[in-house]
Structures are given as structure tokens and as C-alpha cells.
Amino acid sequence: MLNTTNETIELPILVKLGGSVITEKDKEFVAREETIRRLADEIASSQKPVIVVHGAGSFGHGVAAKYELSYGTREPHQFRMFSFLRTQMDELRLLVSRALFDVGLRPFPIQPSAIFITMNGEVFQFDDHALLHALRLGYTPVLHGDAVLDYAQGSSILSGDTIIQLLAKFLGLEKVIFVSDVEGIYDKDPKLHSDAELLRNLKLPDVMRLIKSDSVGGSTYKDVTRGMKGKLESILPILDAHCEVAIINGNRDGALYNVLIGADEHGTFISPR
Ligand code: ADP
Ligand code: IPE
Numbered sequence: 001m002l003n004t005t006n007e008t009i010e011l012p013i014l015v016k017l018g019g020s021v022i023t024e025k026d027k028e029f030v031a032r033e034e035t036i037r038r039l040a041d042e043i044a045s046s047q048k049p050v051i052v053v054h055g056a057g058s059f060g061h062g063v064a065a066k067y068e069l070s071y072g073t074r075e076p077h078q079f080r081m082f083s084f085l086r087t088q089m090d091e092l093r094l095l096v097s098r099a100l101f102d103v104g105l106r107p108f109p110i111q112p113s114a115i116f117i118t119m120n121g122e123v124f125q126f127d128d129h130a131l132l133h134a135l136r137l138g139y140t141p142v143l144h145g146d147a148v149l150d151y152a153q154g155s156s157i158l159s160g161d162t163i164i165q166l167l168a169k170f171l172g173l174e175k176v177i178f179v180s181d182v183e184g185i186y187d188k189d190p191k192l193h194s195d196a197e198l199l200r201n202l203k204l205p206d207v208m209r210l211i212k213s214d215s216v217g218g219s220t221y222k223d224v225t226r227g228m229k230g231k232l233e234s235i236l237p238i239l240d241a242h243c244e245v246a247i248i249n250g251n252r253d254g255a256l257y258n259v260l261i262g263a264d265e266h267g268t269f270i271s272p273r
Contacts, residue, residue: 012049013175019057020181021250025221028058040099046260053160054144059092064157064224072153082155085147097142108139112146121156159225161234169241179250184268191220202270204239245270
């Protein structure tokens with residue numbers, strides 16, 4: 001149960017819809033609307049309370065990389081492209097929120113750059129009021145990786161995985177599901193090695209070992225937040241907060257539904273101890 005001041009509500013499950021699965025990562029600004037609708041339907045069918053955090057995929061990484069927005073805004077064209085990236089993320093959030101609405105849920109879309117401000121790329125301020133009140137009222141908050149304002153350098157890129165990590169700790173959640181375009185974590189990048197083997201069950205020390213090794217890499221697409229390696233680094237503090245983590249393939253029909261209801265069939269499942 002989540003204690004939000006004086007009320008308790010059922011603990012939500014944090015679901016990260018990776019940019020690799022909700023957008024065409026190699027076609028700029030193209031969303032995979034049918035997949036988004038199917039994933040929304042799987043969330044609704046599970047009847048579990050969730051918080052949705054989605055990635056940027058081709059709506060964000062290309063622009064962020066080209067104009068170096070992770071490192072700040074100094075030149076006039078960077079300020080303009082920051083605004084462009086922000087509006088692109090609004091558009092993707094609208095698509096995800098509308099899909100959740102259309103399957104009968106009550107999405108509450110939140111613009112992350114309006115509640116998070118960073119300092120040198122690290123979260124410095126987090127205004128939690130709207131999120132907590134939305135949870136209390138039974139809404140499904142929808143957040144995402146975003147281009148955010150930064151007190152020191154003007155802008156930075158806050159990944160959905162970092163937001164997940166912060167929320168898991170802050171809300172004391174028990175389960176996080178990363179929905180990606182691969183079955184889980186392999187002993188090497190499955191997109192580059194056909195003999196890669198899926199690692200089905202892991203524990204916290206295994207994650208520490210994988211981060212240090214070369215077996216987990218970035219993404220094969222343009223990715224300013226460092227692909228699966230960045231994800232594993234976000235997972236470590238989640239496990240530290242005693243929260244379970246699952247990484248599943250969103251392109252596999254029913255995988256999200258199954259893991260939401262606790263029937264863990266396909267994927268990598270990481271336990272905190
Ligand atoms: P998402 O967009 O779902 O958040 P990312 O694109 O950031 O995911 O990371 C997933 C990508 O990481 C996969 O598409 C895969 O190519 C890459 N990757 C690199 N190393 C591994 C590994 N050892 N196991 C699984 N995926 C890996
Ligand atoms: C990236 O967020 C945010 C921007 C580039 C604006 P994520 O790191 O969560 O996105 P995906 O899931 O890798 O696409």
C-alpha cells in the first residue's frame with residue numbers, strides 16, 4: 001500500500017514503454033500506433049494500477065544528439081531546438097495518453113519538464129504534488145523521458161529510465177517493468193550477435209557484474225541515454241530500494257499483460273536479493 005499523507009492506496013506498478021517499441025527508432029517522428037494501442041489494451045486488461053513512463057525513441061534521440069541538448073543550450077539554434085524537442089515529446093505523450101483513454105483507463109498526462117529541473121544533468125528539483133494527488137484520485141499518471149531545464153547548463157535530457165528509478169524509490173514501489181524491443185538482457189547484444197543467450201533470472205550482484213563487463217551495450221539506434229547499459233545503471237538503485245524488475249519484449253503479444261498479472265513467462269526477471 002502507498003501511504004500518501006493520510007490515505008493508503010494499492011501500490012501501482014511502474015511500466016516503462018521503451019522508445020524502441022513505441023516508435024520506429026530508425027524513422028524520425030514515426031510512432032508505432034498499433035503497438036501503442038495493443039500495449040494500452042494489455043495494461044487495461046490486467047486491471048492493475050500502473051504509472052506509465054514512456055521513452056522518446058525517434059521523437060527525441062535524433063534531435064537531442066544532433067543539437068547536443070544533453071550538454072546544455074548556449075547557441076540560439078539550440079534554444080529553438082530545445083523547444084522543438086519539447087513539443088515533439090508532447091505529441092508522443094498525447095498519442096500514448098489517448099491510447100490509454102481509448103481502452104477505458106483514466107490517464108493523467110504529466111509533462112516531466114514541468115515537474116523536474118536538473119543541475120548539470122542530475123535531478124535537482126522534483127515537484128511531486130500533482131503526481132501524488134492524481135494517484136490518490138485513481139488516475140494513471142503518464143510521464144516520459146524529456147528535454148528538461150537545467151539550472152547550470154540551460155538544458156539536459158532526463159531519460160524515462162531515470163524517472164522510473166526516482167519514482168520507484170520515492171514511492172517505495174515493489175515492481176518495475178521495462179518494455180523493450182528485445183526479450184530481456186542477454187549475455188551480449190542480441191541485435192549484433194545471433195548466438196546471444198537470454199539471462200532469465202538475475203540478482204543485484206549479477207547486475208553489478210554486467211555493468212562492469214562489456215556484454216551489455218548501448219542501442220543499435222541513435223540513443224543519447226545509452227541503451228541497455230544506461231537501463232542497467234538505472235536498475236541498480238531500483239533493486240537497492242527492494243523493488244523487483246522485469247525486462248520484457250513489447251513486440252511479443254501478451255507479454256506485458258502476463259507480467260502485470262504475475263505470470264512471468266518470457267523475459268529477464270531481477271530480484272533485489
Ligand atoms: P528502450 O528504447 O526500450 O528503452 P534501448 O534502445 O535504450 O531500449 O535499449 C535496448 C537495446 O539495447 C536493444 O535494442 C539492444 O540492441 C541493446 N542491447 C545492448 N546490449 C544488450 C544486451 N546485452 N541485452 C539486451 N539488449 C542489449
Ligand atoms: C529519452 O528518454 C528522452 C529524450 C531523448 C528526449 P528515454 O531514454 O527514456 O527514451 P528511450 O526509451 O531510450 O527511447
